Amino acid sequence: MxxxxxxxxxxxxxxxxxxxxxxxxxxxxxxxxxxxxxxxxxxxxxxxxxxxxxxxxxxxxxxxxxxxxxxxxxxxxxxxxxxxxxxxxxxxxxxxxxxxxxxxxxxxxxxxxxxxxxxxxxxxxxxxxxxxxxxxxxxxxxxxxxxxxxxxxxxxxxxxxxxxxxxxxxxxxxxxxxxDNLYGADCCPDVNCQKCNMETDICVECEPGFEGHQCEQACQNGFYGEGCSEMCNDTCTGCNNINGSCDSGCLQGWKGGFCHIGFSGVPVSK
Missing domain, CATH: 2.60.120.260 (Galactose-binding domain-like)
Known part of the structure; x- marks a missing residue:
């Protein structure tokens, strides 16, 4: 074994x-x-x-x-x-x-x-x-x-x-x-790492939607994207950590992939 x-x-x-x-x-x-x-x-x-x-x-x-x-x-x-x-x-x-x-x-x-x-x-x-x-x-x-x-x-x-x-x-x-002394994603040891230090293998840039020293954690609830710096629409019941789409559905009164459309049918920027 x-x-x-x-x-x-x-x-x-x-x-x-x-x-x-x-x-x-x-x-x-x-x-x-x-x-x-x-x-x-x-x-x-x-x-x-x-x-x-x-x-x-x-x-x-x-x-x-x-x-x-x-x-x-x-x-x-x-x-x-x-x-x-x-x-x-x-x-x-x-x-x-x-x-x-x-x-x-x-x-x-x-x-x-x-x-x-x-x-x-x-x-x-x-x-x-x-x-x-x-x-x-x-x-x-x-x-x-x-x-x-x-x-x-x-x-x-x-x-x-x-x-x-x-x-x-x-x-x-x-x-x-x-x-710049960094490896690209193909050669970094951590699956969600986009760039890592060639001498230490420590990840310095995660793939969009992930964070942590080894890029092992999805963005905390309410955030998504590169560096987990983008905020989900507050009309989502939970958004995708990578692209921000409202995979878990919308709050009452909202619809659309990003829960950005009210039932009146008018898109609302949030």
């Missing part, structure tokens, strides 16, 4: 992260057939994963050189939790050997020397190189960079090709946008 609960808890936490790389600007070095969208860098952040073959139009494909670089620009600094990479498959899956020794960086620029190394492959072999790769990397940054190289004069392990390609079909970067 404990294991089941733990797994559910972990799922709840991980499911809060969103793929912040989806449809963001991307670049790759040495694209195969430059200008042909079939092999464009943007294919690796388009969310499509139904055809991960060489010419399926869903992969970023480059041709073999000594250096292979691909990156996605998240357009602003994000708090990143983990990264998933889908490599090329199908009849050209032999190209996966070109990925041996690859690295993943997170940086605020496109320069890996100014970034943080999240992962450096030193253990994969032609038999163990995965088609789908996952790595946890709790780092703040704007660019996620895939990088590989084959330096002249260096003796590489068995299975390493002489040249390297990018050949990646989807890169998913799971994390949270950061605005």
């Amino acid at each position: 404990y294991i089941i609960c733990l797994c559910v808890g972990l799922f709840a936490i991980s499911s809060a992260y969103v793929n912040v790389a989806l449809n963001k600007p991307a670049y790759q070095q040495n694209q195969w057939k430059p200008g042909d969208k079939t092999y464009d860098a943007s294919n690796a952040v388009d969310g499509r994963k139904s055809d991960l073959t060489w010419n399926g139009g869903q992969c970023a494909v480059s041709f073999g050189e000594r250096v292979a670089t691909w990156w996605v620009n998240l357009t602003s600094v994000h708090s990143i939790h983990h990264i998933t990479i889908y490599f090329l498959t199908g009849s050209f899956s032999g190209h996966i050997f070109d990925h041996l020794g690859f690295s993943v960086y997170i940086s605020n620029t496109t320069d890996i020397l100014q970034g943080t190394l999240c992962f450096k492959d030193s253990n994969f072999t032609p038999d163990t190189m995965p088609s789908i790769f996952n790595t946890t990397c709790p780092v703040h940054g704007q660019y996620v960079i895939y990088y590989n190289e084959r330096e002249s004069g260096v003796i590489y392990p068995h299975g390493y090709q002489k040249y390297v390609d990018a050949d990646i079909c989807e890169v998913e970067v799971y994390g949270c946008p950061i605005v």
